[in-house]
Amino acid sequence: MADKKKYTLPELPYAGNALEPHITQAQLVLHHDKHHAAYVNGANAILERLDKARESGSDIDMKATLKELSFQAGGHVLHSLFWANLAPASKAKKEPEGALAEVLKKEFGSFERFKKEFTTAAVST
Template sequence: MKRVKQIQICTVNMAPALSCLGSRHKHSLPDLPYDYGALEPHISAEIMQLHHSKHHATYVNNLNIAEEKYLEVLTKGDVTAQVSLQPALRFNGGGHINHTIFWTNLSPSGGGEPQGELNEAIKRDFGSFEKMKEKLTSISVGVQGSGWGWLGFNKENGRLQLASCPNQDPLQGTTGLIPLLGIDVWEHAYYLQYKNVRPDYLKAIWNVINWENVAERYRAAKK
């Protein structure tokens, strides 16, 4: 898998800066670290292909378009146009951020339970891994409409927390939590395989969670 340069999306916090956009690079769709069919039978190849190459690609394309327009109106000092572009920047920027995390949170060799310090932190903050799993599943099932369930890290108190975000709102921009594990509960993430039974999808996805990636994010978040 080729490495994709990490580009700061300075627009999703609703306060874009000229210094950031003035030197922007075009965002690109990251390669998956596995084949589309690698997560079967838990997530079908058809879902993965459409989810990655169509849905995520659309967020990337629309984010590039919105940032180009924003830079244009920013240089003109058109405040009204700047404000009108904020929803597109937030939605598509959040979609790009969330999915980039989501792909790495999954693995064909995933599942089971986390190990080491992440496991200890989960036990400390939720009582047990099973209790955390049950709570995050419940939060994700309960998202009204489209959105995400998250396991995040609170930098201020050093604790793990669970949260949900509507639509494509980015966790850190919405709650301040550093994202560790995201579960996509937009219908495009599961409908072709699980129809309208979101709980079945959420039961299955735990079999492909990449706990090594989540643990790596946890170690980085603590620094």
């Protein structure tokens, strides 16, 4: 599979301690270096397994394999978006701007109302 692209773990766009005290460096490093990396490694292992099966002419359970690839690649993509949407407090804005701000105002009336409803939903059981 040397000529095919593999998934790669992206670098964090900030220092490991940049999100403290909300996310500790230990939590951030564990989540990025272990959890996210597991999705990357899992997706790459499936791609290798597919290549080997194709090269040897072996049959594989394609439905199960693609379902597993979807899970692993999806975890990688979602985590990549997650890192890109976090920022140190010094770089964060107090409220969203642009299209997101417009949608929140339309749906909730205000950003403050959105935060209230979101927080209530997040802490309820």
